[in-house]
Amino acid sequence: MSLRVSELRVHYKTLRGDVKALDGVSFTMDDGEILGLAGESGCGKTTLGKSLIRMDGRMRHVGGTVELDGRELPIGDDRAMNDYRFHEISLIPQYSMSAMNPTRRIGRMVTELLRSRGVTLDRKELESRIGMVGLPREVLDRYPIELSGGQKQRMVMVISTLLDPALLIADEITSALDVSTQKAVAKALLGFRDGGYVKSMIFITHDLALTSHIADTVMVMYAGKLAEKAPSEKLIKAPKHPYTKLLINSLPEIGVRYEERKLAGIPGSPPSLLNPPQGCRFRDRCPLAGDECAEEPPVNEIEPNHFVACWKA
Amino acid sequence: MLKVENVTKVYKVGTFGGRTLTAVDAVSFEVRPGEVVSLIGESGSGKSTIGKMILGLIPMTGGTITVDGVPVKPGRDYYRSVQGVFQDPFSCYNPVFKADRVFQLIKDSYYPSVPGKEWTERVHSAIEDVRLNPREVLGKFPHQLSGGQLQRLLIARALLLDLKLLIADEITSMLDASTRIDVLNLLAELKGRGLSVLYVTHDLSLGHYLAERTVVLRSGAVVEMGLTHKVFDDPLHPYTRQLLSSVPRLHAPWEDAPPVETCLYHERGATGGLYEAEPGHFVACAKLDDC
Numbered sequence: 001m002s003l004r005v006s007e008l009r010v011h012y013k014t015l016r017g018d019v020k021a022l023d024g025v026s027f028t029m030d031d032g033e034i035l036g037l038a039g040e041s042g043c044g045k046t047t048l049g050k051s052l053i054r055m056d057g058r059m060r061h062v063g064g065t066v067e068l069d070g071r072e073l074p075i076g077d078d079r080a081m082n083d084y085r086f087h088e089i090s091l092i093p094q095y096s097m098s099a100m101n102p103t104r105r106i107g108r109m110v111t112e113l114l115r116s117r118g119v120t121l122d123r124k125e126l127e128s129r130i131g132m133v134g135l136p137r138e139v140l141d142r143y144p145i146e147l148s149g150g151q152k153q154r155m156v157m158v159i160s161t162l163l164d165p166a167l168l169i170a171d172e173i174t175s176a177l178d179v180s181t182q183k184a185v186a187k188a189l190l191g192f193r194d195g196g197y198v199k200s201m202i203f204i205t206h207d208l209a210l211t212s213h214i215a216d217t218v219m220v221m222y223a224g225k226l227a228e229k230a231p232s233e234k235l236i237k238a239p240k241h242p243y244t245k246l247l248i249n250s251l252p253e254i255g256v257r258y259e260e261r262k263l264a265g266i267p268g269s270p271p272s273l274l275n276p277p278q279g280c281r282f283r284d285r286c287p288l289a290g291d292e293c294a295e296e297p298p299v300n301e302i303e304p305n306h307f308v309a310c311w312k313a
Numbered sequence: 314m315l316k317v318e319n320v321t322k323v324y325k326v327g328t329f330g331g332r333t334l335t336a337v338d339a340v341s342f343e344v345r346p347g348e349v350v351s352l353i354g355e356s357g358s359g360k361s362t363i364g365k366m367i368l369g370l371i372p373m374t375g376g377t378i379t380v381d382g383v384p385v386k387p388g389r390d391y392y393r394s395v396q397g398v399f400q401d402p403f404s405c406y407n408p409v410f411k412a413d414r415v416f417q418l419i420k421d422s423y424y425p426s427v428p429g430k431e432w433t434e435r436v437h438s439a440i441e442d443v444r445l446n447p448r449e450v451l452g453k454f455p456h457q458l459s460g461g462q463l464q465r466l467l468i469a470r471a472l473l474l475d476l477k478l479l480i481a482d483e484i485t486s487m488l489d490a491s492t493r494i495d496v497l498n499l500l501a502e503l504k505g506r507g508l509s510v511l512y513v514t515h516d517l518s519l520g521h522y523l524a525e526r527t528v529v530l531r532s533g534a535v536v537e538m539g540l541t542h543k544v545f546d547d548p549l550h551p552y553t554r555q556l557l558s559s560v561p562r563l564h565a566p567w568e569d570a571p572p573v574e575t576c577l578y579h580e581r582g583a584t585g586g587l588y589e590a591e592p593g594h595f596v597a598c599a600k601l602d603d604c
Contacts, residue, residue: 149356178355180556182559182561212563236564251563252521254545258497258522263522265498269459269461
């Protein structure tokens, strides 16, 4: 699997004009790579995830291309994307809690879902995957309401990956879970990659600490653009973009106490994407901003695989 | 300040209320003046139920809760000094009214005799206390403000009263990482002014950042409590250890929790309630195989 996204632009149509949620994002992904996608709310991470599988009615593909294994994906064409959905690209949605049909037992629901895609259910395979995420196989005879949040999340994970997609998009799947369930779900995701059920994965989250445990590479977005992308260890230990630095510094870790070290948030809030500011979009909140930031910084590869969009990096 | 003693809550569940569910089981703890205590637990541990019982929003099944020696009595006098802020700031506002209407509601029911001009000054100073600019937030509708701003306005609203105890129930879980820390710092500043805070959360690192003392709950019962650094640096109960080992850390890989070899509770022959392993550090039975 290889993914190449170039200059992707996706806008939301609103009565007041276009919200430029993705404004020229380029990156590539290798086979077997887990890409963590991080940033504050409204930075375009969910939009990017959705663009790769299904745009909702308000979204418009304005420019740029997405290539999967060298073939261009018709992301703007809802119909044509049907050939790729779930077979090539699959999604675990943000609210898996409400993603299952409440009136069907889970086993029957899975059978029906697969039939709608023209595939017959391999019960043995399904049961082995359910075991892999740590669920008993009896869940197939239960209704979704009988499962806890973490169990539902893991069940949806199994369903989303049943057709062995090349690329899996996991959108904020752990944010509603308790820490111990979060760990179990994260480990199950890693198991899916290592077991070859999915090839590569985009893991969308706002929790940088969790991303650093799962992802090989982390990409930080800000206001619809790429801010920094680097191997996860490098990004956590030696971030170059001021936004990444501030994000990491605002993370309370166990061991940090208010009396000993006062953490600081990032002042201000992200700009409106209806009329994004000229130049560097982080300029107004950036402690380093200078005159050159009035011009938009290009994405530079300062070291192999370490991309930064900042004049000061 | 706040004393929670042997508080129990039993819910009736099932189609006709035929079965019972003990959500909170004989929980006792205390919050002293000017102290932040974090109540940590996973979903279903009863942490929010305890918060709601302190606020008098749901009745207790057993036990007593007192604030400055006075039992919980929902009503104007009680809410003058005890207030709650909850998880979802968006649902706390009526979307068709401007957000600052919450301040007017406080004036109407608590301070009807305060002249308008003085009230405006009080509102402005409360808004400045929560590090907001009154000119930027007053006169706006809820959808024009961010989650962090709305959450801080709710705290400002509570500050307008003679607030002594604030129940903060998961107040940062819907906020971004950078806004979250601003709200936490605000709580820490307020505690410096003598406010007691019960910080209900499932996020251990946030609890650790803020609280002097920590209470760890599991299925309605306290498993461990004590000074925050003692509970976090030297967890005695296997459940606390498991929770701590699950928290993702930036610079260290995930590790499995070190197992608990002996149940301190039974080894030392403790009976009834929690066992005080060291001064101010209490632990419940570890529920090992041989317990």
